[in-house]
Amino acid sequence: MSRIKSLSAIEILDSRGRPTLLAICRLSDGNVGRASVPSGASTGSAEALELRDRDPTRHAGLGCLKAAENVSQDIHRALAGQDFPSQQALDRCLIDLDGTDNKSRLGANAILSVSLAFARAQAAQRGVELYRHFGDIAGTVPRLPKPMINLYSGGLHAGGQVAIQDVQLVVPGAASIHETLAVVSEVFRAAAKRLHERYGMRLLRADEGGLAPPFASSQAMFLEAVRAIEAAGYAPSDDVALTVDVAASHFFEDGLYHLDGEQLDSANMALRISEWRRNFPIVSIEDGMHEADWAGWRGLYARLRGTALILGDDLLCTNPVRIRRAIAEKAADSLLLKVNQIGTLTEAAEALELARAAGWHIVASARSGETEDDWLADLAVGWAADYIKVGSITQSERLAKYNRLLELEHYARLTF
Ligand code: PGA
Numbered sequence: 001m002s003r004i005k006s007l008s009a010i011e012i013l014d015s016r017g018r019p020t021l022l023a024i025c026r027l028s029d030g031n032v033g034r035a036s037v038p039s040g041a042s043t044g045s046a047e048a049l050e051l052r053d054r055d056p057t058r059h060a061g062l063g064c065l066k067a068a069e070n071v072s073q074d075i076h077r078a079l080a081g082q083d084f085p086s087q088q089a090l091d092r093c094l095i096d097l098d099g100t101d102n103k104s105r106l107g108a109n110a111i112l113s114v115s116l117a118f119a120r121a122q123a124a125q126r127g128v129e130l131y132r133h134f135g136d137i138a139g140t141v142p143r144l145p146k147p148m149i150n151l152y153s154g155g156l157h158a159g160g161q162v163a164i165q166d167v168q169l170v171v172p173g174a175a176s177i178h179e180t181l182a183v184v185s186e187v188f189r190a191a192a193k194r195l196h197e198r199y200g201m202r203l204l205r206a207d208e209g210g211l212a213p214p215f216a217s218s219q220a221m222f223l224e225a226v227r228a229i230e231a232a233g234y235a236p237s238d239d240v241a242l243t244v245d246v247a248a249s250h251f252f253e254d255g256l257y258h259l260d261g262e263q264l265d266s267a268n269m270a271l272r273i274s275e276w277r278r279n280f281p282i283v284s285i286e287d288g289m290h291e292a293d294w295a296g297w298r299g300l301y302a303r304l305r306g307t308a309l310i311l312g313d314d315l316l317c318t319n320p321v322r323i324r325r326a327i328a329e330k331a332a333d334s335l336l337l338k339v340n341q342i343g344t345l346t347e348a349a350e351a352l353e354l355a356r357a358a359g360w361h362i363v364a365s366a367r368s369g370e371t372e373d374d375w376l377a378d379l380a381v382g383w384a385a386d387y388i389k390v391g392s393i394t395q396s397e398r399l400a401k402y403n404r405l406l407e408l409e410h411y412a413r414l415t416f
């Protein structure tokens with residue numbers, strides 16, 4: 001049993017310099033857990049609500065003072081002195097206290113910060129590493145995920161100079177996280193050198209630390225990724241493959257996909273993606289279609305199944321109701337798992353279980369606005385995600401996660 005002594009939260013800043021929350025959970029036996037929460041930019045419309053102050057005189061309306069107060073006042077008052085036998089019991093209590101479908105009363109940021117801080121406090125109480133505790137919460141056997149590492153960015157993360165959001169690298173044959181990072185680092189350096197030669201200037205770095213040159217088209221972005229892999233001395237596909245976050249919801253207007261100067265309907269969008277997959281070593285397509293274009297998703301699934309992951313982010317929003325629908329309609333076969341899209345660990349674990357039971361792949365993901373907190377690495381390992389998506393290998397909020405993965409690889413002797 002874990003009796004809560006106090007809960008509090010403060011407004012801190014994320015990697016974009018925008019406010020977010022850090023929560024502190026103190027148990028009566030003296031154990032303490034703290035956790036901070038991330039924030040997205042290309043958010044799905046079905047995500048739980050991130051509570052912002054909307055006071056234009058502070059942080060352009062993005063302040064989190066109200067959300068912090070909800071933790072330190074309302075949630076503290078309701079939970080302090082209570083004994084919680086499990087994460088599920090705590091999260092149920094938070095969900096009931098909020099009482100809305102999308103956590104808009106207390107804020108999903110407030111609720112998630114408490115959910116995570118409590119998990120850390122319980123792990124400390126049990127004297128186990130956080131990844132092991134996460135595994136026990138979900139009933140999973142810990143395993144290292146393969147990183148999908150950001151190389152180039154466009155879309156909302158990089159001023160929109162090319163429509164698609166991210167091109168990432170995976171190293172299929174790597175034996176460890178260590179080896180993966182060493183290979184990716186060489187490709188990243190080769191890519192940066194090529195771009196420096198081409199554009200002769202210091203390039204914009206996108207929100208997740210990826211390179212963000214003004215590519216002429218999506219094709220040019222993929223081709224340049226292949227050239228960078230080759231320039232680093234690796235074989236595209238066999239040594240280093242690509243994954244893509246199309247983030248198509250963000251260039252869909254009036255029923256059409258506005259891509260590379262063209263306007264494509266759903267069928268032609270699916271065709272375009274399958275051409276990319278044929279011409280480039282792409283092993284995963286995330287958000288290839290708009291979040292509400294279910295027919296488009298079914299078409300994409302019919303075309304690509306078995307050849308690349310059909311990965312749902314905005315489509316699914318880590319939401320069990322939407323995941324059930326996608327399974328029933330054969331609209332996707334992989335879940336991008338972002339805990340803050342749904343707001344508690346318990347609901348995210350439910351999403352994980354549903355997806356796993358359907359034979360889907362799991363990609364545990366960070367957000368474009370992150371903090372130095374590293375709980376996502378423990379979550380990906382504890383929940384045995386197939387992949388982890390954290391961004392580039394620059395910027396400390398990204399490296400906090402990679403470095404924690406290296407630490408877990410080292411002393412837990414975990415393997416892929
Ligand atoms: P976001 O981007 O955090 O801005 O939503 C990440 C993603 O789309 O996967």
Ligand code: ZN
Nearest residue numbers: 245286287313
């Ligand atoms: Zn995405």
